[in-house]
Amino acid sequence: MHNFARLRDFLEGFGALLDEAPPEPAIHARGGRLLGELIAVDDWLPAAYAQPDPDRYQQYLLHADSRQRFSLVSFVWGPGQQTPIHDHTVWGLIGVLRGAELSQPYIRDAEGCLHEDGPVHRLEAGTVEAVSPSIGDIHRVRNAFDDQVSISVHLYGANIGGVKRSTYDPDGRPKTFISGYSNDTLPNIWNISRE
Ligand code: FE
Numbered sequence: 001m002h003n004f005a006r007l008r009d010f011l012e013g014f015g016a017l018l019d020e021a022p023p024e025p026a027i028h029a030r031g032g033r034l035l036g037e038l039i040a041v042d043d044w045l046p047a048a049y050a051q052p053d054p055d056r057y058q059q060y061l062l063h064a065d066s067r068q069r070f071s072l073v074s075f076v077w078g079p080g081q082q083t084p085i086h087d088h089t090v091w092g093l094i095g096v097l098r099g100a101e102l103s104q105p106y107i108r109d110a111e112g113c114l115h116e117d118g119p120v121h122r123l124e125a126g127t128v129e130a131v132s133p134s135i136g137d138i139h140r141v142r143n144a145f146d147d148q149v150s151i152s153v154h155l156y157g158a159n160i161g162g163v164k165r166s167t168y169d170p171d172g173r174p175k176t177f178i179s180g181y182s183n184d185t186l187p188n189i190w191n192i193s194r195e
Contacts, residue, residue, distance in 0.1 A: 002044050002045070003043045004044060006041065006043065006044045007038070007044045007062070007063075010034055010035070010038040010072075011072070014031060014034050014070065015065065015069075015070075017030055017034070018069050018070065024091050024132060024157075028091065028132070028135075032130060035093050035095040035128050035153065035155055036095060036126070036127075038153065039096065039125070039126060039153055040126055042098060042125075045074060045097065045151070048060075050074065050076055050098075050151055051076060052076050052077070052078040052081075053076075053078065053182070056078075056081065057075060057076060057077050057081040057083065058074075058075070059073050059074075059179060059180075059181055060073060060182050060183050061073055061161060061183050062153070064159050064161075068158060068159040068162075069157070070155060070157055071155070071156050071158065071159045071160050071161065072154070072155050073153070073160060073161070074151060074152075074153055075152045076149065077101065077143035077150045077151070078149060079143060079146050079148060080142070080145075080146040081142065081143050082141065082142030082143065084140065084168070085138060085140045085169075086138070086140070086165065086167045086168065087133075087137045087165050087166050087168075088131055088132070088133075088137050088163070089133060089137065089158075089163060089165045090133075090156055090157040090158040090160070090163065091131070091132035091134075091156070092130065092154060092155065092156045092160075093129070093130055093154070094123065094130075094141075094152055094153075094154050095126075095127070095152060095153045095154075095155075096126065096127055096128075096150070096152045096153075097125060097151045097152060097153050098149065098151040099143065099144065099145055099148055099149060099151065100122060100124045100125060100143075100144035101122075101123050101141055101142065101144050101150055101152055102120045102121070102122055102123075102141065102142050102144045103120065103121045103129060103139050103140070104120045104121075104140045105136050106139060106140070106168075107136070108138070112172050113171060113172045114168055114170070114171070117136065122144060123152070138168065161179055161180050162178065162193045163193070164176060164177075164178055164193050165177050165178070165179075
């Protein structure tokens with residue numbers, strides 16, 4: 001039996017937090033604590049939102065705020081799967097529910113080239129990491145395991161599946177990217193980019 005009350009209470013609590021219109025550092029701090037509580041217990045994620053795909057990592061929309069103030073997505077990493085280098089353009093919080101993931105931050109130099117910004121972060125189950133244009137928004141993420149699935153739960157300050165953002169090649173050249181979502185079992189009205 002899935003403990004949907006845990007997910008509902010998180011969404012209600014996070015919506016109430018945003019109603020206060022806090023500055024981004026407070027969203028990261030207080031929202032990060034709420035997300036930490038959500039991922040502390042692995043009893044609520046339905047199996048349909050935990051399915052890996054052999055070809056690529058999956059991004060299942062769990063909830064989109066009706067005013068697109070935030071969205072909650074389960075990322076399901078098959079063994080060894082990884083993202084391209086990418087940005088978000090909005091604040092984000094990443095909490096690992098199962099397994100572990102590796103995040104490599106990148107920074108842009110004066111010529112616009114991207115460089116690795118410090119070491120890879122290893123995020124174990126139960127930990128939360130923040131991204132945003134103000135604190136570092138470009139990274140590459142991969143499953144820390146080559147022999148098991150990992151799952152992380154991501155919270156973003158927009159309907160992330162419809163946000164026009166970028167992936168980057170190693171030289172830092174951007175390519176427009178709208179991620180959409182992997183859901184195929186529910187009507188999904190959130191795949192549309194806002195012009
Ligand atoms: Fe990311």
